[in-house]
Amino acid sequence: MSGWLAIAGLGPGDEALITPEVTAALAGASDVIGYIPYVARIVPRAGLTLHPSNNRVELDRAAHALELAAQGRRVVVVSSGDPGVFAMAAAVFEALEAGPAHWRDLDIRVLAGITAMLAASARAGAPLGHDFCAINLSDNLKPWVLIEKRLRLAAEADFAMAFYNPRSKARPEGFERVLELLREVCGSDRPILFARAVSTPDEQLRILPLGQARANMADMRTMVIVGSSLTRIIECAAGPIFYTPRSALGSAS
Amino acid sequence: MSGWLAIAGLGPGDEALITPEVTAALAGASDVIGYIPYVARIVPRAGLTLHPSNNRVELDRAAHALELAAQGRRVVVVSSGDPGVFAMAAAVFEALEAGPAHWRDLDIRVLAGITAMLAASARAGAPLGHDFCAINLSDNLKPWVLIEKRLRLAAEADFAMAFYNPRSKARPEGFERVLELLREVCGSDRPILFARAVSTPDEQLRILPLGQARANMADMRTMVIVGSSLTRIIECAAGPIFYTPRSALGSAS
Structure with a gap:
């Protein structure tokens, strides 16, 4: 089984502002990782493990997500807004840069969202x-x-x-x-x-x-x-x- | 019947990057107005009039949209990306500011999109x-x-x-x-x-x-x-x- 990592933007709050691209990634995920209030927006379902974590542990969360993807899991890191604007995408790439070389073979995608x-x-x-x-x-x-x-x-x-x-x-x-x-x-x-x-x-x-x-x-x-x-x-x-x-x-x- | 005007962002091109908010507005519209290639992205249907126009006529297009909404039509002005970033929202507000006072009673909404x-x-x-x-x-x-x-x-x-x-x-x-x-x-x-x-x-x-x-x-x-x-x-x-x-x-x- 081949793992992947998507860093996805949930937009500012309203479900009608989440893109179908993000909704599809969440539907295919085995694991969702993120700050507690953002993970709380994800509807639980069989086969999906939720990993809520505290604020200010972005690098630990990013490394955890990369490691799960390397193990073959299908991982979505959730951000509010757009993950590329003062959010989790840069944190994941910082962890990637500092991490083991095999992480650079992973399938990693950033999925844009409506930023604040x-x-x-x-x-x-x-x-x-x-x-x-x-x-x-x-x-x-x-x-x-x-x-x-x-x-x-x-x-x-x-x-x-x-x-x-x-x-x-x-x-x-x-x-x-x-x-x-x-x-x-x-x-x-x-x-x-x-x-x-x-x-x-x-x-x-x-x-x-x-x-x-x-x-x-x-x-x-x-x-x-x-x-x-x-x-x-x-x-x-x-x-x-x-x-x-x-x-x-x-x-x- | 009460008209409205929505200025909506279609995102960069992929349909999976259009928010459900924009899709719902298009589903309820009687008229879609915009630059030719953006209007070409809208699927025609009964009850929907498409108004494609050339580039560099933004103010005329904006005034046309406001006038149709004032007549009770349900109007969506389509932009690529986000309508608020170098796109049609500012043009509509310029036309509104210069136009007749009754336009200021209209129901006007900007619907965010994924900007380029x-x-x-x-x-x-x-x-x-x-x-x-x-x-x-x-x-x-x-x-x-x-x-x-x-x-x-x-x-x-x-x-x-x-x-x-x-x-x-x-x-x-x-x-x-x-x-x-x-x-x-x-x-x-x-x-x-x-x-x-x-x-x-x-x-x-x-x-x-x-x-x-x-x-x-x-x-x-x-x-x-x-x-x-x-x-x-x-x-x-x-x-x-x-x-x-x-x-x-x-x-x-």
Whole structure:
């Protein structure tokens, strides 16, 4: 029997946002591995072993998945969103690179998913409709000075900015410093979106000027998007639409 | 009868990459509007009117879609990839903003899809596994000087960079200048991915150092991703894996 490993994106929460490609991989799997709340989304069935694990053990989880595939199991590592964006795909490749040579013969596939920034963008309008960047604000794996440097350069480039992991209990002050820096370089009127638990029953969207943004508006389930200088708001009956026009022909360069 | 408008992403080409949310919207539609090759992907059926249109008429197409929804039709505007990333969602909101006030009462939804950079990233490994930016290289809607400024700042920020619309027949020299600039600021050894027609039978992936990249390796169906200083390659039996590790703790800042 020949094993394989798929690293699959479950999207932001709604089952209607999981691609048929991912659904088919899960249907053919013998083992599903991942962070506890993501594995909890998989319906148990005969012949399928679920391996939920804690956060912050990504490399151990990745090595476990590779080892099971090497033993001939059909393994799906589940991520929320897209596995290639601040998620499990890079962790699996780090483990692969550091691991035994025979792992490099394995059948490994990454199966794309709807990443949080695109789910949030769709719900709010189209803030990422022109050039943009995506920055992980967690400083677990990155020095603060690099985060600050990237924020300043991204603002100078006039990118819209999507922020993953804006705020955690372990470092509540970091996001406050990010908001201060953004107000300094983008101005207090620049619109910011807080999109919490998008596509789930807990979904909350909030669009406001940077001057009114507070760090406690974000938590671990919140995606934050700051507009570029061109991003604007259309007031509609169903709520505000937050979008960036396609053209920058009139913009300062 | 109450009309609605959904702006839906068909993903990069493979039907297995279309979300069930989009499939359900198409099943309930009375009208599908979009660029000819995207509308050609929709299976005709009784009760469904297809409205294919040429490229570069995005605003006319958007206004047509809004007007049909205002008349009570159930309208899906189809984009490839994700409608919120260099695609039809921003065009619809531009038309909405410029249009009659009653359009602001319409039921308008954006339905996310798998955008080209994430499909390409998944096929090649995980080059966007750390901070990154997305830049549309078309200078139809943006002055060249702004493209160049963004490229220099993105390189200074050490983002991985995903490029949409790298090269067209109308401006073959633009992408050559982009490659020259990237070699100057990132060095000739930095890896670059050319991912053509991802998820279709014509799919071609090519990963090479910037020093060996040539403008004619990209066409209108090609997504280009340039790694950050940390992006690397693992040689595997099935081909090279192109990925960016999650940690930048050791990187120069």
